[in-house]
Amino acid sequence: MKRSSAVIRRVVLAAAAVALAAGCTPDASGTGTGTGTPSASASASSGTPGASPTDSPTSDGKPPSPSASAPTESPSGSPSAGTPAPKALLGDGDENEQVRELQARLRQLDFFDRAPTGFYGTMTAGAVKKFQSHRGLPETGTVDETTWQRLLSVSRKPTADELKPATTNKLDTPDPRCMTGRVLCISKESRTLAWMIDGRVVSSMDVRFGSENTPTREGLFKVEWKARDWTSTIYHTPMPFAMFFSRGQAVHFSADFAARGYAGASHGCVNVRDKVKLSALFDEVKVGDKVVVHW
Template sequence: MRTSGVWRSVAAATALAALAVVSGCTIQPAGPPGTSPGGSPPAGSPPAGASSSAGESSPAGRSPGDAKPPGSAGQPAPEVLWSPGDRGGDVRELQARLRQVLWLYEGPTGTYDASTVYAVKGFQGKRGLPKTGTTDSVTWQRLLGMTREPGKWDLYASGGQPAAKPDPRCLTGRVLCISKTSRTLRWMIDGRTVSTMEVRFGSQYTPTREGVFNVYFKSRHHVSTLYDSPMPYAMFFSGGQAVHYSADFAGTGYYGGSHGCVNVRDEGKIAALFSQVRDGDKVVIYW
């Protein structure tokens, strides 16, 4: 009879199963990691292809244990440095750098305005960053890596610089006190500043003269006979050089220059100045 052989087979199978339990193994073929014997997911596990964390999936090429980019789930959002409504020198530098990469065409103004928000969003979107319009630490570091340190007149390309201290020669009488250092004009009477305005000067080859002069001729609608260009509110002080309004200065800022005249960019301010200045008033141009 084969009874003894059957019992021996049963006994061997029982012993093998017991050994498997003790060693933590299974005798069935192994499925993919994380599956139960036979290839089925353990009870309560997420479906195949889902992340082990509810609501998340691992980006391509990154395992769940890898570091996630700033701002993603489980990571702190980058620090916000400047946002709409902020003012100051840091915002002015941000705007100057955005001008360098052609995302901002006006300013700098030193005020985080709608144009700045639009420029920041464009810069962020182009580089795959969240388009928030606020400047966070990640956006700022990316911008720093693509730009150079702005110079003084990059920061004040559209004006806004403080006026320099008046030259001592400006402290008596009626004076157009003009500083090449700060690019400003102070209209002063007996040491008191009546008004200030931004100005620009001649280029390297047609420099504005320095020294003490006097207004000798005024012409409201003057046109240059040498360059055939308009010189509204012209107040001549030395040969063909005059203080006058410049539409080009108003439009392009300090990215241009005059042929030696002192250009004023604010038409309203020079119109008021023109009405107050008299022939013989002093003009002081200094560094």
Template sequence: MGIAARARAALATVAVAALLVTGCTPSRTASPGATAEPTATASALSPSPSPSASAPTPSPTPTGATPSPRPTAGPAILERGDSGQQVRDLQARLKQIGWFSGSVTGYYGDATVTAVKGFQTKRGLPVTGAVDQTTQDRLRAMTHTPTAAELADSSSGRGTSTAGLDPRCLTGRAICISKSTRKLVWVVDGQPQLRMDVRFGSELTPTREGSFQVEWKSRDWVSTLYHTPMPYSMFFSGGQAVHYSSDFAARGYNGSSHGCVNVRDYNGIATLYSQVRVGDKVIVYR
């Protein structure tokens, strides 16, 4: 081998040694005016993971505010089986806004549980039938402090007082109806037998006032004008009657009749119907 050949071999050996030391790959030189190819990134060169190996795609986060947690009931202040003045106060307040239709007895029984559940459902409170602090606060904000008369109420029971009754009611057999007190009293020979809450017609369809008598009765009557049930109807003035109203039982004094005298105590009106005869007096007064 000549001197020139040995020199070229030595240079090639040095170049290969240099490449092995650095571990680099020689860059491709671009021709003048040509665009160099971009160097691929490691992520692009790596194989894509299979669907089974990929992490689950998280559900999109809904926009807007996080929903408020559902309210939970607090400790019971009053509940089924309790009795006393606080229960009387509760019943009287529920009665003011049409949720309780029975007598104010001071005993927390089934009727009171049902009334409290209805009130709680309407206001979006936890429906337990027991009174917690939130339920009590909401009820008190909507009602006034019960009067002595409201706390002593016996609206669907027997009572002996004739105070406030029209004198026409005190003889014979009379359904005595007061618009001012919104009470019906069934009186026989001057002795009150039953007392019930009632409501009347609106200004457009007022309940007529005066002295009438029961003209006819129907236990399962349905209105021919409004096509609504009128159980235990006792007609006293044309199409106007005393009868049970499920709407009155549900909505209280938030509604009105089309002129009839509505009763919301189902058991009370059933008892009254069984005792009243055609020809008995009906006295409607203020």
């Protein structure tokens, strides 16, 4: 009898060992349904380090392949995010001879439709964007090394006349009052200023006038006084190379005219957009020289 009891006990223990080895333990819900993988509590009670199911070896002893839905760690920052933007060589507000060359080269390719001024404004930026678009470059409106080299490769070195042409606008027939003496002959019709001495045009440049509310006065005047650096006491805007001729109205350089062209207007003054040419003219003109503003 004792031997029979011992045999029965060994059979029961063996069956229990088989069941445990098969993993047929209750799941966490306590329903008694086997999951085939040890639960977290079972792992802890067995002394096995608590590993997540994806870290557990498969039945063939190999580590499991990553789940397709499992997120993958991406490197910090994409390659493009770590790449610095190209350094701008020329951009808005720049004023130098390289800008003048840029404008002359763009004009050769029909992207810039006016005389070079040497000032980088909205019109120059728009021309650069058109060139960049045509060449498959990022349309930034500023000139980086790639844009500059591409422009050099498809254009030629500008001549002196291309860099500093007489004017963009064609001169009209001078007013008769401009045919004698030293005269700033200013035409509203052709929107030009011609510096004339005894009927001969010495230099010329584009100009812009006042609006309907602040018109530029017409008539025969004289240069009353000059100021190389002047700021309007009414509008508080810079008026470089100002040559006053009629109660506060003057011929002067306008950065706004250089940037926007005829999209804007002055407050009555005669705006010039080519600062280099106006600077040379300023040095030639004397107080007392005639000023003729006409249609």
